[in-house]
Amino acid sequence: MPRRVKAQVVVIGGGPAGMASALAAFENGARPVFLLERGEYLGGILNQCIHPGFGLHLFGEELTGPEYAERFKEKLSRTQVEVLLNTTVLEITPQRIVRAVNPQGVWEFETTRAVLSMGCRERTRGMLRLPGTRPAGIFTAGLAQYLVNIEGLLPGKEVLILGSGDIGLIMARRLTLEGATVKAVVEVRDSLSGLLRNYVQCLHDFNIPLWLSHTVTTIQGKERVEGVVVSRVDEGGRAIPGSERVVPCDTLLLSVGLIPENELSRQASIPLCPRTGGPVINEYFACEREGFFACGNVVGVFDLVDYVTLVSQGVGEAVNIPTAFSPAKYHLVPGDGVSLVIPQKIQEGKKGFLFLRSLQSFRQAAVSFSFQGKEFHKLRVPLCYPSEMIRLNIQDIPWPSQGGEIRIGITGERIRGIY
Amino acid sequence: MEPVFDVIIVGGGVVGCAVAWYLSHFDLRVVLLEKERDVCCGVSKANTGVIHSRSYFTPHTLKGELHLRSLELFPSLERELDFHCHKVGALTIAFSLHDLQYLNTLKERGKNPHAEIIGPQELKELEPLVNPEVIACYYDPETKVVSPFLLTLALAEFAVLNGVEFIFFTEVLGFEETRDALSVQTNRGVYRARVAINCTGIHATSLAQKTGETIPLHRLYRGQYFVLDRDCQSLVKHVLYPVPTVGSKGILVTPTPEGNILVGPNFELIPEEDTATTKIGLEEVERGGGRLVPSLPLHKTITTFSGIRPTLPDRDFRIFFSLRFPRLLHLCGIESPGLTASLGIAEYVGEQIQKTGILFREKKVAPRVSFPVFRTASWEEREKLIAQDPDWGDIVCRCEEVTLAEIKHALSSCLPASTLDGLKRRVRVMAGRCQGSFCGMHLPDILMGKSLQKREAIMKSGEKSWYCLDTIGRAETENASTR
Ligand SMILES: Cc1cc2nc3c(=O)[nH]c(=O)nc-3n(C[C@H](O)[C@H](O)[C@H](O)COP(=O)(O)OP(=O)(O)OC[C@H]3O[C@@H](n4cnc5c(N)ncnc54)[C@H](O)[C@@H]3O)c2cc1C
Ligand SMILES: Cc1cc2nc3c(=O)[nH]c(=O)nc-3n(C[C@H](O)[C@H](O)[C@H](O)COP(=O)(O)OP(=O)(O)OC[C@H]3O[C@@H](n4cnc5c(N)ncnc54)[C@H](O)[C@@H]3O)c2cc1C
Numbered sequence: 001m002p003r004r005v006k007a008q009v010v011v012i013g014g015g016p017a018g019m020a021s022a023l024a025a026f027e028n029g030a031r032p033v034f035l036l037e038r039g040e041y042l043g044g045i046l047n048q049c050i051h052p053g054f055g056l057h058l059f060g061e062e063l064t065g066p067e068y069a070e071r072f073k074e075k076l077s078r079t080q081v082e083v084l085l086n087t088t089v090l091e092i093t094p095q096r097i098v099r100a101v102n103p104q105g106v107w108e109f110e111t112t113r114a115v116l117s118m119g120c121r122e123r124t125r126g127m128l129r130l131p132g133t134r135p136a137g138i139f140t141a142g143l144a145q146y147l148v149n150i151e152g153l154l155p156g157k158e159v160l161i162l163g164s165g166d167i168g169l170i171m172a173r174r175l176t177l178e179g180a181t182v183k184a185v186v187e188v189r190d191s192l193s194g195l196l197r198n199y200v201q202c203l204h205d206f207n208i209p210l211w212l213s214h215t216v217t218t219i220q221g222k223e224r225v226e227g228v229v230v231s232r233v234d235e236g237g238r239a240i241p242g243s244e245r246v247v248p249c250d251t252l253l254l255s256v257g258l259i260p261e262n263e264l265s266r267q268a269s270i271p272l273c274p275r276t277g278g279p280v281i282n283e284y285f286a287c288e289r290e291g292f293f294a295c296g297n298v299v300g301v302f303d304l305v306d307y308v309t310l311v312s313q314g315v316g317e318a319v320n321i322p323t324a325f326s327p328a329k330y331h332l333v334p335g336d337g338v339s340l341v342i343p344q345k346i347q348e349g350k351k352g353f354l355f356l357r358s359l360q361s362f363r364q365a366a367v368s369f370s371f372q373g374k375e376f377h378k379l380r381v382p383l384c385y386p387s388e389m390i391r392l393n394i395q396d397i398p399w400p401s402q403g404g405e406i407r408i409g410i411t412g413e414r415i416r417g418i419y
Numbered sequence: 420m421e422p423v424f425d426v427i428i429v430g431g432g433v434v435g436c437a438v439a440w441y442l443s444h445f446d447l448r449v450v451l452l453e454k455e456r457d458v459c460c461g462v463s464k465a466n467t468g469v470i471h472s473r474s475y476f477t478p479h480t481l482k483g484e485l486h487l488r489s490l491e492l493f494p495s496l497e498r499e500l501d502f503h504c505h506k507v508g509a510l511t512i513a514f515s516l517h518d519l520q521y522l523n524t525l526k527e528r529g530k531n532p533h534a535e536i537i538g539p540q541e542l543k544e545l546e547p548l549v550n551p552e553v554i555a556c557y558y559d560p561e562t563k564v565v566s567p568f569l570l571t572l573a574l575a576e577f578a579v580l581n582g583v584e585f586i587f588f589t590e591v592l593g594f595e596e597t598r599d600a601l602s603v604q605t606n607r608g609v610y611r612a613r614v615a616i617n618c619t620g621i622h623a624t625s626l627a628q629k630t631g632e633t634i635p636l637h638r639l640y641r642g643q644y645f646v647l648d649r650d651c652q653s654l655v656k657h658v659l660y661p662v663p664t665v666g667s668k669g670i671l672v673t674p675t676p677e678g679n680i681l682v683g684p685n686f687e688l689i690p691e692e693d694t695a696t697t698k699i700g701l702e703e704v705e706r707g708g709g710r711l712v713p714s715l716p717l718h719k720t721i722t723t724f725s726g727i728r729p730t731l732p733d734r735d736f737r738i739f740f741s742l743r744f745p746r747l748l749h750l751c752g753i754e755s756p757g758l759t760a761s762l763g764i765a766e767y768v769g770e771q772i773q774k775t776g777i778l779f780r781e782k783k784v785a786p787r788v789s790f791p792v793f794r795t796a797s798w799e800e801r802e803k804l805i806a807q808d809p810d811w812g813d814i815v816c817r818c819e820e821v822t823l824a825e826i827k828h829a830l831s832s833c834l835p836a837s838t839l840d841g842l843k844r845r846v847r848v849m850a851g852r853c854q855g856s857f858c859g860m861h862l863p864d865i866l867m868g869k870s871l872q873k874r875e876a877i878m879k880s881g882e883k884s885w886y887c888l889d890t891i892g893r894a895e896t897e898n899a900s901t902r
Contacts (some may be wrong), residue, residue, distance in 0.1 A: 002802055013595040038814065088814040099798065105807035106802045124854045126646070128723040134724065136839075136879035136886055140856040147887060151863055154889035178891055217698070223884035250888065263650070 002099075002106040009033045009319055010098050010111040012089045012264065015044020016119035016305050017296020017312040019072040020240045024316020025115070026079045033081045034109060036100055038088035042076070043069030044119050045297075046305065051170055057306035068305060089118075092268040096291050113319045116265055116279065116287070116294040117312065120258040120301055122167075125219075128256060132219030135226070141167040141255035145174065154178055156251025160228055161185045162216045166194035166303075166387065168255025173202035182208045183249055186230055188215040188237050190416045191361045195265060195303075195387045199418060212417065215239060216252065225250050258301045263354065273344055275334060276300035281346040282328050283394055284318040285311060285353030290325050293318060300342045300355075303389045307355070323347070330399060335370070335409030337362070339386065349399035356390040362412030367392075368405045371400045385411065420617020423600045424448045425777055427612040429591045429626075431455075433571045433761045434464035434753055435618035439578035441584075441765035442772075446780040449583045450612075451575075452605060454590035456880065457841040458834065459571040460619045464756065464844065465726030466642075467659055467673055467681060470504055471756045472561035474529030475668070480735045482756070485763030492762040493563075500573040501789040502565075505676045509562035509658035510546060512711055513555045513704065518662040520762075523559040524738055534559045548654055548712050562658050566676050568844040572834065574761075577787045579833045587837075591619070594630055594744050601746040614772050617749045621692060621729040627749040630741050637729040639692065640666070643700040644726075645708070648719040648852050649678040659711045667728075668755065670707025672715065677819075677847065682708035682715060684726065696723040721852050728754040736760075738767065745776060783807055790828050794820040815865065816858035818851025826865055840880040842866075863887070 011022040014037030022035040041047055042357045046054070049065030056062055059071075075081060087102040098109040122140035138153050139147070147153040157180050161168045164187040168310065172182045185203060190213045192199055203210055211230070217239050218229040232243035260278040262270075269289045273280045278299040279287040285295050295312040302308045319325045328345035340357040356367065356389075365384045369377040377398055381390060399406075426442055428435045431453035442449045453460075473490060477483040497504060513519045522536050535558050542549055542556045575748075579585060588607065595602045600611040617623050624637045652674070661669040667686040672679055685703045702724060708715050729753035731737060741747040748771055750764065757764070773779055791804060793811060804811035810824035829836045829845040836842040839862065840850065848862065849855030855862075863886065866877055877886040 002798060038817070086813065088812075088817065090630075090820065101801060101805065101812045101814065103805065103812040105805045105812060106798055121853050124721070124856060126720050126854055127718070129645075129717070129720050129723060131701055131723065132699050133695045134722075136884040139859075143856045143859050146860040147863070148891060151860070152891045153863060153887040155887050159889050179889075218695075220695075221796055223429065223879070266650070293690050346437040 002108045003104075005034070005107065005109050006033050007034050007109050007111040008112045009115065010109045011035045011115040011117060011121055012092070012098065013037065013044065013117040013296075013298070014039070014042040014083065014085075015117060015119050015296060016046060016069065016072065017067070017298070018044070018078060018115070018349065020309045020312035021115045021117060021293070021295050021315040023072065024078065024313040025113075025319045026081045026316075028317050028320050030319055031111070035081055035083045036070060036087045036089055036098075037083070037085050040085060042073050042083065042085070045142070048142070048149050050149050053175075054305050055346045057304065057311055067110065089264060090133045092264045094114040094269045094289065112291060114292050115315055115319070116292065116298050117296045118261045118264060118298045120260045120297040123254070123257040123259060125254060126200070128254070130216060130219060131382045133221055135219070135221040135224050137221070137225035138219065139251065139253055141171045141253050142167070142325055144171055144253050148174055148178060153171050154180060155253075156180060156249075158183060158249040159251040159253055160216070160230075160247055160249045161253040161255060163187065163255035163257070164193040165198075165257065166198050166209060169194045169198040169202040171253060171255070172208050173206060175259055176206050176208065182206075183247055184209045184211050184212045186214045186216060188213070188233055191387075192418050193387060196385065196418075217244065219252060220246070228252055258297065260298050260300060262298060265294070265298070276340055276342065277335070279347060282324075282347055284324040284344055285315045285343065286318060286324040288345075300340050302355070303387060307389065307391060311353060312331060319389070329403035331405045333405055333407050335407040337409055337410035337412075341408055346399070349397065350395050352394045354392040354394050354397070356388055356392070356408065356410070358384045358390070358410045361385045361415035362410065363411030363415050365410055368409050369397065370409070371402075371404065376400055381412075384412065420447075420609050420611060421587060424450050424610065424612040425453060425613040425614065427603050427610055428618060429603070430461075430618035430620060430623075431458040431575065431585065432461045432618060432620050433459065433567060433574070433758050434463075434620070434750060434764055436574040436578065437620060437761040437765035438616055438768050439583045440574040441762075441769050443578040443581035443583050444784055445782060446782045447777070449578075450610065451578070451583060451585045452589045452591055452603070452610065453585065453587050456587050456878070457644045458575045458585070459568045459844070460880065462728070463571050463620070464568050464724050464759055465724055466567055466755070467671055467684065468564050468567045468675060468758070469671070469673060470563040470565060472509065472559050472563075473531065474525040474534060474557070474559050475756070476528060480893070481738065482736045483506055483761065483768055483815075485736065485760040487764035488766060489724065489760045492766065496762060500577050500787050502570060502573040504565050505562070506563045507657055507674055508558065508560045509660060510549070511557040511559070511660040511662065512543065512549060512553050513557075514552055515554070519555055521662045522555060524848045525557045525559070529559060530560075531559065531561060534561070546655060546657060546659070548714055549659065550711060550713055554848045564658065564673060564676055572759070572845065573787060573789070576834050580787055581784045585834060591626070594747055596744050596746070601744055612861050613745070613777055614746045614748065614775055616768060617747065620753065621727050623749060623751045623753070627741070627751055630747065631743045631901070632741060632749065634737065634749075635732050637752060639689050639732050640730055641687050641689045641693070641700070641725050641827055642667070642728065643696045643704050644681050644683030644724055645684065645701065645704060645720045646722045646724070647680040647716065648721050651680050654716070655680055655712060661707070661711060670704055670711075672708050672711050679721070682717070687901050689727070692727060694725050694727060696725050700725070712716060721854060736764070738764070738771065740771070742790040743752070746870055748772070748867050754762060772778060790825065790832070793822045793825060814852060815861055816848040818857070819847040821858070823847050823865070826827050826880045830866070837882075838878045838880050839886060860891045
């Protein structure tokens, strides 16, 4: 017989988002609280991020990923939050029945509140539809990071990295330190995708070239990667015929973006936002289905773990707020220059954070809020990069008295190149 | 002197394995030699996986004859191998009056009272996303789909259970006639047999030519595919065929038994064996698929692949004894529908072997029992499995929900996986939407235990397909965390 358990809160995924929301829910009086994690340890992605750069905003010091995670694990161990490790959630029904398995058996939780914090996964070669042969030696950057940092394996010796996202940049340095040669980081856009500080510390300081407006068009090699064809691209991102050159290498690392992991959310009939790939949420991080919350990378890809922790703590509080699922007054939509807006819905405009990501890099930028085609609020931002989220306090924005659709745009002077 | 086998099968694709399956019913000493590390590393793993029904057979050819015979053999095979073909049915889509004629031909060939030609309205109910420009369509309920790898593996496992020996990494280089046997030369020594069967797929013709046969050169036609994410599963439920153009059955949209959708293949002449996919080829497939289903979500692609057809000028199978080596049987031009026809081919090959005077005495065979699949098991079954063995509760691959128990079984069964590809094709780790970016983290440990030195030995497929190229000392890894 499956183990049947009644719960007030079940948190799915034990990364930074799940840990913070389970803790906060417990501290706010929810009982019992379950935290389900399929891995052997709590911490999610943090466990493999052994570089410093975590916790500056929250703790005022630079921690490594595992150190950051440790603070929360330690706190959790002093509560009665029931942590189940090696436990994979396989099904969530719209009525909040959560089914999971672990080596003890099948578990069935009936819960009043379910918190989705499953994180995200990496985009793959298949999604890019990158043609060529199918040899060994093609890795997503996060997988390579795990193999190096946790398994002690060196994926390759002559490496080309596609995509200038942060994981790719960090891996360029990591592999170089382990004795591999990183031939180049290739980026299809005309500007850097990751953080400037990562470019400086991971590429520039190691003399690793960054080729902007280039892409990989074919993979070569029968058994192991032997080389890739790199082409220049035009303004529209299309490869320019005649610009191809073969770069010999034994490994291709892909750092081409992350996708929120929402197969379970879909099963539970939770409405998803086509822009973020995550659930549509309001300022309480409540989904558009009674009893469900979502936090962390499952909602949309966050840049800093500190923000993930912050919003997840908010979720822990919100599980006890009866009005969290009341109808929203404002519907926020990304306008020109904006790639992502979280949350998408707002009830009152009195609490919580608003996160924005720009589509491109801008100098002397302005964020503008408009309602019925008229701008009602404008905010100056000296520099904005797609890699860095803009975080605003929702209560600082003079929301219109009437409800409806609010369009948020970003304009400014386009930055091309690295900075 | 080496022992003399009754039969040596050269090549472990679906045809070689079907021959092994067939021969394992008789009291014969049979060995199969395969140059790769596993069965089904050639064309048999890279095709559409459709068991084409009677409606699609080619009359007045050996190909057609063996196709029909195979269809008769499938039901009992499914019981014997504990293997399930998925009867999804097919729709052949007509866009013009000319196409319509072809639908009538199919109906005549099918001789199936349940098959029918239906109009756009009915079609829309069956497959709402099909191109609205369709004027009619032939509905054939008999068409099935299989995982071609799992079918080949099931045939091979049955053969192993019933006494056929499989030897890998052994490439046949040539033949020599001795007084009492045919000697088969390989890169790893000589094997002797009373009869040898050349089932080497696209290499069959060149091997035949090496033995001095005058057989026209085959041409190689590549077919490329997209594989779409399982969450597109509900979009297309039947095999969708266009009306064929010259050369091939055209670009299909096909549901797979695992719940993915395949789009392809195109039909492109290539100068030499090359299973790469190309931008141009994939664009052609995109257009072909889009003609059948305009809203095909190709952005949901999880991978692309290609397979190669060895086609003879007359487009038929050619199965014949070598003139120079009367104990050597060649199977050339086994192109589509070679997967469907494989059982018929095997029986036919058996009959040819009997003609050489080898006695076929039937023996009692052990049935094959398939191993449970966690993903498709009910919650009650899952609970029972975990109670038997906790490894059933340890999910290693999240996309395809593959458990440690299934992986361990695949690594220790009667034809165990020895490469990552072998594991992937058996249990579908790394075959889902993340293509191994998660389970790829844990597989090295599972495959090699905790012993670091051996890790470089993990291979994707062939001898030089190392998964990782080196190791990093544990101590060094820990130091690095403070860098
Ligand atoms: C390479 C890399 C470098 C980074 N560098 C920095 C940095 O320098 N500074 C910084 O501030 N941030 C950094 N980040 C970002 C930060 O790590 C993430 O924002 C944060 O980890 C997201 O937390 P999360 O809990 O939403 O997701 P995750 O950490 O991904 O956690 C999700 C958890 O859910 C579990 N899970 C998922 N599905 C299920 C299921 N069905 N059943 C059970 N459990 C499940 C997973 O196993 C995982 O443990 C980096 C991220 C990466 C990938
Ligand atoms: C694009 C495409 C789509 C198709 N779709 C379908 C379909 O939907 N339905 C259908 O019925 N059929 C289909 N077919 C046809 C079918 O896939 C083939 O006819 C069938 O798989 C051929 O099997 P085989 O065993 O002859 O060849 P292979 O699978 O290629 O097996 C030959 C084996 O011999 C080994 N070998 C080669 N040389 C040597 C040597 N010298 N020594 C030892 N071993 C050697 C190879 O490694 C290989 O394992 C399709 C084919 C293609 C290309």
